Amino acid sequence: MKFxxxxxxxxxxxxxxxxxxxxxxxxRITVGWVFLWSGWGKLNSLPQVTESFIGWGIPFPHxxxxxxxxxxxxxxxxxxxxxxxxxxxxxxxxxxxxxxxxARWSEVDSLETLLGFDETEYLALFLWLAIAxxxxxSLDHLLQRWYRRSAVSGAAGSVQSPASSPPL
Numbered sequence: 065m066k067f068x069x070x071x072x073x074x075x076x077x078x079x080x081x082x083x084x085x086x087x088x089x090x091x092r093i094t095v096g097w098v099f100l101w102s103g104w105g106k107l108n109s110l111p112q113v114t115e116s117f118i119g120w121g122i123p124f125p126h127x128x129x130x131x132x133x134x135x136x137x138x139x140x141x142x143x144x145x146x147x148x149x150x151x152x153x154x155x156x157x158x159x160x161x162x163x164x165x166x167a168r169w170s171e172v173d174s175l176e177t178l179l180g181f182d183e184t185e186y187l188a189l190f191l192w193l194a195i196a197x198x199x200x201x202s203l204d205h206l207l208q209r210w211y212r213r214s215a216v217s218g219a220a221g222s223v224q225s226p227a228s229s230p231p232l
Contacts, residue, residue, distance in 0.1 A: 088199030089146075095189055096143030099156060103137025120166040135159055143193070146202020150194050157190035 117125035
């Protein structure tokens with residue numbers, strides 16, 4: 065039994081620890097690319113997309129169409145870069161919830177149907193990125209490392225020894 069636990073649980077876990085950077089990078093690149101171009105397409109055909117929003121009954125379509133297109137375009141760009149990943153993924157998750165409710169909800173007749181929508185799969189991936197973060201291969205990770213270093217060096221530089229402190 066001990067052999068099975070080591071071989072089937074501990075060994076794959078050990079390998080996975082070395083590859084933890086791959087999953088968020090691949091997820092970000094995949095959905096980032098898709099939504100960058102989806103947003104670009106919407107931005108370049110706002111009148112047609114606005115008509116679709118009107119047909120789906122989305123309120124304030126003349127405001128929400130460019131907002132949605134911008135969220136998709138910039139959200140996709142930020143995911144590709146790994147910059148503000150949690151915010152971008154959260155915003156894109158909200159757009160997927162609205163897309164499911166507005167454009168696809170009438171098609172839902174079972175849990176299987178709901179879970180089969182591309183929007184639901186994107187929603188799951190966006191939620192994972194928003195919670196798990198961008199991974200180590202990202203601008204977010206570099207910014208966090210830089211900020212921590214500057215905070216530590218700033219704190220170390222502000223500590224004065226009694227001998228170097230000015231007289232009162």
